[in-house]
Amino acid sequence: MPQASDGLRAIDVDYLARVEGEGSMKIRIRDGKAEITEFGIFEPPRFFEAFMRGRLHTEAPDITARICGICPIAYQMSSAHAMEQVMGITVGGQLRELRRLLYCGEWIESHVLHAAMLHAPDFLGYQSAIHMAADHRETVELVLRLKKIGNDLVTLLAGREIHPINVKVGGWYRAPSRRELDTIVDDLVWAKEASLALVQFAASLPMPELEQDYEFVSVCHPDEYPYNEGRIVSNKGLDIDVSEYLDTFEEIHVERSNALQSVIKGRGAYLVGPLARYSLNFEKLTPDARKAATDAGLGEVCRNPFQSIIVRAVETVYAVDEALRIIDQYETPAEPAVPYEVRAGVGHGATEAPRGTLYHRYEVGADGRIVDAHIMPPTAQNQQSIEADLLSVVNGALDLPDDELQWKLEQSIRNYDPCISCATHFLDLEVDRE
Amino acid sequence: MTAGLPKLAVHKFASCDGCQLSLLDCEDALLDVVGAIQIANFPEASREVLDGPYDLTLIEGAVSAPGDIERLQEIRAESKFLVSIGACATAGGIQALRNTRDVDEFTRYVYASPEYIDTLDKATAVADHVKVDLELRGCPISKHQLIETVIAFLNGRAPIIPTYSVCMECKRNGNTCVMVAHGVGCLGPVTQAGCGAICPSFHRGCYGCFGPMESPNTAALGERWLELGIDREVIRDQYHFFNSWADAFREAGEAYAASE
Structure with a gap:
């Protein structure tokens, strides 16, 4: 690490590990005060919104899944809901429950992957979960099995864990039988205990102290912990329909970083993801998930971004509970999908990806082909909050040697489980530094 | 911790990360795999990066940005056996839909500040630019084929990858x-x-x-x-x-x- 003689200290992380995608950051510390000169990514542009124009609206779930291999279901859900709004149909009953069940699988898989295998090593000082396994083999074996059950649930419902193939506009290609779903119940019963153990493990980690005054934003439903449906609500007075998303949030161009970032118009940074969902929907968690959170030392609101690892574990408990509930009351629907007539129109969809609210908007022509597409992934929406966290962390840890400070900042970014391959909208190509 | 074992490197170009995630999704086999091969350069999984050369290199993603070809040549030079994994790396993937379109117009459509975007007109396969020893198809790849490839490599035999329909x-x-x-x-x-x-x-x-x-x-x-x-x-x-x-x-x- 360079230690310049003029009081300037530079921390450059050119390749940020253990995030899904590739990110980098540059921080300058001059005379005891930190400045972020860059928090960027080098995911090249992939132009999804551009090449989707002209494609059939029915292809949107399969195409947008390819934006992110970690949370393909979130993309399938947000796009399917948006297209169903265009077509004037609602997917209800058991078809809707199956979508929640599919999302349970993605949350389990993604949360356990991130919390236990990508994030936990930071707290314990390991380079990776593989290094961690040398000393914590039982824990790593437990989380691998737990993660596998999330993947197995997705595979059971939709064919494969990455880019599953069974979600369509209107519902499903094929609805599973009761007997098929029963095959995973024993695993889910085991997963309940394992997820509670994961909460305890997360709560036992040495926890950096940081309290941030976030504006939490998430999908909120009157009766359910949010997955697919609800209004967009914040702890600072926001309460809008999904169709008002682009009237409320905007992507701005920040000169310093040459990057696009999302803000609430006229107000600024906001936070989506586990902390926001948890803090806005605590009472809608299952009793066991609430108890696990309380036993882990969390209040009903969580403002410490490092504790997101505990919240992910708590949400895993919830996802297992919810999966068991859905399977228990499941009856095979008569038809796997709701039929519709193709029509032109505009549709919006916002659902809760593991790492936060994912918004899609489409305009479709009378021929059923996409005219216009707009996608706001969670990591782009969180970027300003990530930067605010980084500033707080660096200013509170200036005494650390460079390598330790660097690691701490990486850990702070990993609090967000940044799905950087999704977030090419705040692409920073390092055009001009210094 | 695993010195002496063959070294594995995993690289990413334009992609969704799903194919390299397939390795972490091999939950049942993962701890056995890392007992037989050294994760030497796999940033999605580990902070630690060991120097090359690497015995087995997996490449995910399409070649689509300025500098990609140079980076690819460097990776090739330090790799003994190079496998491109997934539709992006073997055929340009979904982003190859740009290849017959006006990429300047695409850039203006998606990005508010198109002047900051530097991209190639086409998204292409790894094998279009460097010698590839094996291709694994799929969007995403099959994790069974991935494990078969690693096992075959460790045992010095050709992997069994069907090419029928x-x-x-x-x-x-x-x-x-x-x-x-x-x-x-x-x-x-x-x-x-x-x-x-x-x-x-x-x-x-x-x-x-x-x-x-x-x-x-x-x-x-x-x-x-x-x-x-x-x-x-x-x-x-x-x-x-x-x-x-x-x-x-x-x-x-x-x-x-x-x-x-």
Whole structure:
């Protein structure tokens, strides 16, 4: 690490590990005060919104899944809901429950992957979960099995864990039988205990102290912990329909970083993801998930971004509970999908990806082909909050040697489980530094 | 911690990360794999980066940005056995849909500050630029094929990767043919096996994730789709999907685009 003689200290992380995608950051510390000169990514542009124009609206779930291999279901859900709004149909009953069940699988898989295998090593000082396994083999074996059950649930419902193939506009290609779903119940019963153990493990980690005054934003439903449906609500007075998303949030161009970032118009940074969902929907968690959170030392609101690892574990408990509930009351629907007539129109969809609210908007022509597409992934929406966290962390840890400070900042970014391959909208190509 | 074992490197170009995630998704085998091979350079999984050369290198993603080709050549130079994994790395992937379009217009459409975006006009396969020792198809790859590749590498033998069509897997699964029985357009007859014929197993037609099989008769299949009453542009779109820049699918799609 360079230690310049003029009081300037530079921390450059050119390749940020253990995030899904590739990110980098540059921080300058001059005379005891930190400045972020860059928090960027080098995911090249992939132009999804551009090449989707002209494609059939029915292809949107399969195409947008390819934006992110970690949370393909979130993309399938947000796009399917948006297209169903265009077509004037609602997917209800058991078809809707199956979508929640599919999302349970993605949350389990993604949360356990991130919390236990990508994030936990930071707290314990390991380079990776593989290094961690040398000393914590039982824990790593437990989380691998737990993660596998999330993947197995997705595979059971939709064919494969990455880019599953069974979600369509209107519902499903094929609805599973009761007997098929029963095959995973024993695993889910085991997963309940394992997820509670994961909460305890997360709560036992040495926890950096940081309290941030976030504006939490998430999908909120009157009766359910949010997955697919609800209004967009914040702890600072926001309460809008999904169709008002682009009237409320905007992507701005920040000169310093040459990057696009999302803000609430006229107000600024906001936070989506586990902390926001948890803090806005605590009472809608299952009793066991609430108890696990309380036993882990969390209040009903969580403002410490490092504790997101505990919240992910708590949400895993919830996802297992919810999966068991859905399977228990499941009856095979008569038809796997709701039929519709193709029509032109505009549709919006916002659902809760593991790492936060994912918004899609489409305009479709009378021929059923996409005219216009707009996608706001969670990591782009969180970027300003990530930067605010980084500033707080660096200013509170200036005494650390460079390598330790660097690691701490990486850990702070990993609090967000940044799905950087999704977030090419705040692409920073390092055009001009210094 | 695992000195002396063969070194594994995993690199990423334009992609969704799903194919390299497949390695972490091998939950049952992961701890055995890392007991037999050293994770030497795999940033998605570990902060630690060990120096090359690397015995086995996996590359995910399409070549699509300035500097990619140079980076690829450096990776090739430090890799003994190089495997490109997934539709992006073997055929440019979904982002190859830009290849026949106006990329400047794309840039203005997606980005508020297009002047900061520097991109190539085409998204292409790794093998278009450097020598590749093995390709694993799929969007995403099959994790079973990935584990088979690692095991074969460790044992000094060729991996068993079938190049026949999805139909073979479909028959082995005992599926009813969706095209024969239900008139659903299916790319299974021209698509390479590897996925386990999951789409027909869920009552939908194959959409070609694994790209063209070894001897695809795309014209005959297209004619059959026409007989089923499927529009020419839908046939074109199906060939020009996740493997649009694989030669056989590119040409097949162009045939239906040109004769509209």
